[in-house]
Amino acid sequence: MQIRIQKSILVDAVSQVSKAVSQKTTIPILTGILCQATSEGLTLTGSNSDITIQVFISLKHDETDQVFIQQTGEVILPGKIFADIVRKLPGDTVEWVVGDQYQTTIRSKQAEFHLNGLPTQEFPRLPQLEEENVVSIATDTLNALIRQTGFAVSTSEARGVLTGVLIQLQEGILTCVATDSHRLSYQQAMVEVSNDVQLENVIVPGKSLAELAKTFHDQDEVVDIIVAENQMLVKTEHISFYSRLLEGTYPDTNRVIPKNGETHLLASTRDLLQSVDRASLMSRDGRDNVIKWTIKPNSIEVNSASQDIGSVSEEVAAQVEGNELSISFNARYMIDALRTIESDQVKIQFTGTMTPFLIQPVDTSDSLHVIVPIRTR
Template identity: 30%
Template sequence: MKLFCSRKDLETALNIVNKAISSNNTLPVLNNILVKAEGKKLHFSATNLEIAISFFIDADVRAEGAVTIPAKLITSYVSLLSDEKVELSVTDGLTLLVQSSTSTTKIKCISADEFPLIPKVDVEHSFKIPTEDLDNSIMETVFAASANVSRPVLSGVYLSVDGDEMKMVATDSYRLAEKKMKLGDKIDGSFNCIIPSKTVAEMGKITSHSEAKDVEVGLSKNQVLFKVGNVELVSRLIEGKFPEYERIIPKEGKTKVQVSVEELALVLKRVSLFARENNNSIKLTATNDGKLIVSSDETKVGEEKAEVAITIDGENNKISLNSQYMLDVLTYVNNDKIEIEMNDKLSPAVIRPTEREDYVYIIMPLKV
């Protein structure tokens, strides 16, 4: 194998496929990136056996070939080069020679034959979605998925497509985020799946930096394929049935409060300092004089009560919630203002961005 390529393109490729490298791999070859020179392209692949990411760049290929290179080492090394062009060659089968104008480096590799075969997805359903729309949907939902894998379906993000509408939903049973969006083309029929939240989060890192207009999504019975620009991401799906969550969403709130995301977040951060000693429990009290009072109970470190200006429709109301769950939605929702709906202290709080009907966030109340 021998080729010349752009250092900048090489660095980009390595950084992207590195997202599939796990820190606790049991097989040494899984700590490596498969690099394959073929035609006028240089292909990169990495996998942790649950997620696989592939990427390609243009290259001046003088001799085709393939090898696997230690991911952390080659990525760190290339980031420290200053040349615009880099020469890569394999000298004796398992040694990569990296040459620039001022340096020559040899890196020990593992044979490409030992690298796992990345599965080909037998696509049964496919659709396109604008990259920006998918990126926003990921940002506004994936944080609500459970980090506890003991209930696998809750550690994933539910994706459903029906006609020209797509939904992404995540929940850990204490809070839930749902985002709806329109597809460019209407799909015949309907289908759904559960994608591991780690996969969705990694896809979000890719879409947030991609200049590609659309993302192509393909689904089989047990796999999902994302294509965006030069990137392909393949992941397994989670088996199981996602909870029938729609029934827990209150139809109408007795109290509706509109509040600035920035102002409420600042108050919540202060009150949260004192709520940590009490499982992040805070009280929200909405009053007809246009105030939302945010308070913590007294703990051994103290207590805090603060207020923020609101627009209120309905009766005075109050509810106890997890402050971190509130801060999460304020951090990730793409809006300047939100509307909080409350019924009573035993019913979920419903949070929506103002002037948007495509998103809803539910937080279960705390018993006090």
């Protein structure tokens, strides 16, 4: 393998695939980055047991030769140090040669690095996914779906499918649901689909989605999503992001979502968020971070107390319809939900002191959050 490449292009590519490279892995070869030069271009791949990120740099790119392949070939280089080297190279172009025994030379201006490369045979092969059933979605829509739901997954590995987000597609509507059984978040979006693609019970680990959102973060473009038996692939022309799927059946969440409310209220999202944030100062050291709302005719009284530290109370203006009501819940869940809501006003529906309640932006029904209250003395 012998190539010449623009440094800035290589830095970007290595930085992308490095997100999938772990320093702590039981499979040593996965601490490396697979580098493959073919007649079409350069491909870099990083992988861990959950996700794989692959970046392809084609021979021609924006009409300038950003990568020039003198000889094809492949090598695995240690991920962390390769990334550091590339970032610190002094010149604008990089000469990169892989010789016998995968001995690798990286040259840029006056600096010359020699790296012990590894053979590539043992690097896990990527699944070949059929590109028949493709869902196309704008990256900002995809990232909004992840942002609105990803925080609600369970962080306890023992919870199985609840550590993932359920993705479903029916009649062109993509829905995401996550719940840790104490709270639930739901978001839907319209997408373009080829044929009559449907997705059912696709469960993607929450951690994978967090990385996915970073991967396609700044790019104002459309990605293709392809789902196979135990893998999801999200790709653009240059980047492919693979995530394993969780096995098992996601529970039916429809019955958890309250349908009618006895008490409805409308309030400023920002005022409510700030009041809950302040109240949680007193409760956050407690096990359940419990705060209490008392819904009055024209306001919500927010209370929180800790025997050791002290207490806090304040009133937030609200338009209330229905019965007065007191309800206690985990302040963290409310903060998480309110932070994702972009509309100025939020509507909340209660059916009782001990039943789950519904939080929604006032201007769309594409998204909702449910919180299960906490019984207090």
